[in-house]
Amino acid sequence: MRSLWLALRDLTLEFRGRAGILSVVFFLAVMLFILGLAFGPNPQDLQRAAPGVFWVALAFAGSLLASRAFGLEIEDGTLDDLLLTSGSREWIYLGKLAFQLALLLGVGVLLLLITAGLFYLPLGPWPWYLLTLVLGTLGYAAISTFYAGMLARLRGREVLLPLLLFPLVVPVVLSAVRATGDLAGGVPPGEVAGWWQLLVVFDVVYVVASGLLFPYVLEG
Numbered sequence: 654m655r656s657l658w659l660a661l662r663d664l665t666l667e668f669r670g671r672a673g674i675l676s677v678v679f680f681l682a683v684m685l686f687i688l689g690l691a692f693g694p695n696p697q698d699l700q701r702a703a704p705g706v707f708w709v710a711l712a713f714a715g716s717l718l719a720s721r722a723f724g725l726e727i728e729d730g731t732l733d734d735l736l737l738t739s740g741s742r743e744w745i746y747l748g749k750l751a752f753q754l755a756l757l758l759g760v761g762v763l764l765l766l767i768t769a770g771l772f773y774l775p776l777g778p779w780p781w782y783l784l785t786l787v788l789g790t791l792g793y794a795a796i797s798t799f800y801a802g803m804l805a806r807l808r809g810r811e812v813l814l815p816l817l818l819f820p821l822v823v824p825v826v827l828s829a830v831r832a833t834g835d836l837a838g839g840v841p842p843g844e845v846a847g848w849w850q851l852l853v854v855f856d857v858v859y860v861v862a863s864g865l866l867f868p869y870v871l872e873g
Contacts, residue, residue: 655738659748664755666725677717678760681710682767689771696773703772704833707764708826712793714760715822716815719797721756722749723805742868746798750860753794753801761786778836781845785836788852789829792859796821799863803870821859828852 667674685706692702726735735745765786769776776782800817804810832848 656744656748656751659735659745660751660755663722663725663749663752667721667752667756673721674718674756674760677714678763680717681714681760681764684713685710685764685767685771692772699772700774700837701834703768703774704830704837706772707768707774707833708789708830710764710768711757711761711790712819712822712826714764715753715757715790715793715797716818718756718760719753719801719814719818720811722753722798722801727805742871743864745871746802746864746867749802750794750798750863753798754790757790757794758786761790774837778842781836781842782833784849785829785832785852788849788856789825789832792825792852792855793822795856795859795863799867799870802867805871825852825855825859828855 688702688706689699692699692706762783765774765782768774797814797818800814801810804813804817807813828848828851832845832852835845835848836842
């Protein structure tokens with residue numbers, strides 16, 4: 654319950670300001686437009702590039718949004734207040750994870766629609782795209798939330814975060830790219846299931862490991 658309250662509080666404050674999330678979406682939309690021009694006018698070339706472009710853009714979004722998980726706590730000095738609450742600290746991680754996941758899913762849906770328009774990505778298998786999006790963003794958010802908490806008190810955390818984040822999320826991004834590419838190419842969902850199972854394994858490992866280690870790195 655406390656995790657849900659924390660996630661809802663952060664989402665309310667984030668959308669009250671709106672400037673941060675809107676700037677990220679605008680930046681990524683411009684990036685997709687430039688990449689669309691770079692890949693040329695051939696629809697087949699654009700469609701082949703679409704899955705990779707989409708997930709690279711979403712990875713950039715994750716790195717830009719990750720520091721916002723603890724940005725408010727540092728600015729207002731409320732991080733220590735969270736640590737003083739009774740009970741285990743895992744609830745803080747779960748609340749921040751839910752916040753990050755909600756932001757990434759929202760941005761991911763918008764980017765998927767923009768990618769479909771610019772790169773001729775077929776939206777026929779959209780329920781399976783959403784499944785891939787949920788599994789991929791969960792693994793990404795699990796690691797980004799962990800590192801955001803670990804670096805929360807450090808200066809230059811915006812620079813350090815991507816350097817630590819990207820090496821660990823490469824398997825998640827690659828699996829999500831392959832699943833998205835197979836779906837876009839008309840591969841039956843049953844043959845894509847192997848990539849989803851791999852994403853589930855990454856999600857479980859990342860969430861459990863990060864949740865167990867988070868209290869120690871946060872207090873350190």
